[in-house]
Amino acid sequence: MPISTHAEHDHQKCVNHALTIAEHLCLKRGVQLTLIRHQVLALIWENHKAVKAYELLERLKPLKNAAKPATVYRALDFLIAQGLIHRIESLNAFIGCRCSEHQHEQLLLICKYCHEVEERTATNVMLALSDELKQASFVAHSKAIEIHGICRTCATPPKA
Amino acid sequence: MPISTHAEHDHQKCVNHALTIAEHLCLKRGVQLTLIRHQVLALIWENHKAVKAYELLERLKPLKNAAKPATVYRALDFLIAQGLIHRIESLNAFIGCRCSEHQHEQLLLICKYCHEVEERTATNVMLALSDELKQASFVAHSKAIEIHGICRTCATPPKA
DNA sequence: GCGCTGATGTTGTTTTATAAGATGATGAGG
DNA sequence: CCTCATCATCTTATAAAACAACATCAGCGC
Secondary structure: OOOOOOOOOOHHHHHHHHHHHHHHHHHHHOOOOOHHHHHHHHHHOOOOEOEEHHHHHHHHOOOOOOOOHHHHHHHHHHHHHOOOEEEEOOOOEEEEOOOOOOOOOOEEEEEOOOOEEEEEOOHHHHHHHHHHHHHOOOEEEEOOEEEEEEOHHHHOOOOO | OOOOOOOOOOHHHHHHHHHHHHHHHHHHHOOOOOHHHHHHHHHHOOOOEOEEHHHHHHHHOOOOOOOOHHHHHHHHHHHHHOOOEEEEOOOOEEEEOOOOOOOOOOEEEEEOOOOEEEEEOOHHHHHHHHHHHHHOOOEEEEOOEEEEEEOHHHHOOOOO
16 A cells, blocks of 8 residues: 655654664664764655755764765765665655665665655565566565655545 | 576687677667767677776776766766666666677676676566566666676685 | 664765766767 | 768866775773
8 A cells, every 4th residue: 555645744743653663673682873863864864855965964964064075975875774764876865764674675766756656565566576576587686676666645636 | 598608618708799789789779879979889898897987987098088977977978878887776886798789688687796797688687677667667767787796706616 | 781783873885877068079050 | 172060089187986005993701
């Protein structure tokens, strides 16, 4: 079931949920969700759009005057390693992960208009992919699939 | 059926085939496969590994003394637009396309050891993907899937 | 306190990609 | 033949994205 990505949803809930999960997960794993990391994660969750590293840097600076590229990249590295965010290769951008605890094979649908990213489990696709990889005798390390196009909302003409 | 990517195949055949196809295709489409574009395409086809833009630039310089970044990037843009090569987003690199004439939904298997890239049609995966996109009401523009891992050859211990 | 470890600060560099304006080649139409 | 348009290229800068290296600091166990 897709989530509602556009304006109408209670986004504060999204954010709170994501941050709470992140805190619990880090605690459980014995890794530090430090202030900077927490701030970066919160910034990423400000919306459901893919966000660039230098954009995050700009947004981080008011909170953290000394912020430099390395500051952001290190936080991003950590968040990725913990599965809390995804890196979108085809955009050099980042997006909060909705399922940090579960599997990590997802389908990312990236809208070229609103830039929102929908994350789907897409079980059937992943099954077919596993099968194909088996046939190819290829051992995959990660199976993120990034698809660019136009999302439901942007495709639908503004309601009459 | 996967192609043989490693050393044992007659690579000159690959190259000639790719260049011939490219020439015909450009002729048919009324676009110019100029000297520079042809040279860049040939360089990309020197092997089946993903190649970076600045690496191409270095290799192009002996042939074309004035070569600058823009020289290479323009040629790459053209080749991509004509479907003669693929851009591998997750590597910022490029690879020759084996099926310039046909469909453009492919599965790219990228080996982290030998860096060779195998291109597969993966019909079942693409069907499952189309289905999933339909469910999501998402209109995709391109459906390249990049999977990183270890290829058959690199996974197989050197023959006893 | 001391020393270990992980996190951060700081500086600089590398890698990847594009912008903008001048120049050159080719071909169609007058 | 000229001229204009178009496409390709050249040239110079610069932007954007990412990382390397090393210094410093904070917390913790001993």
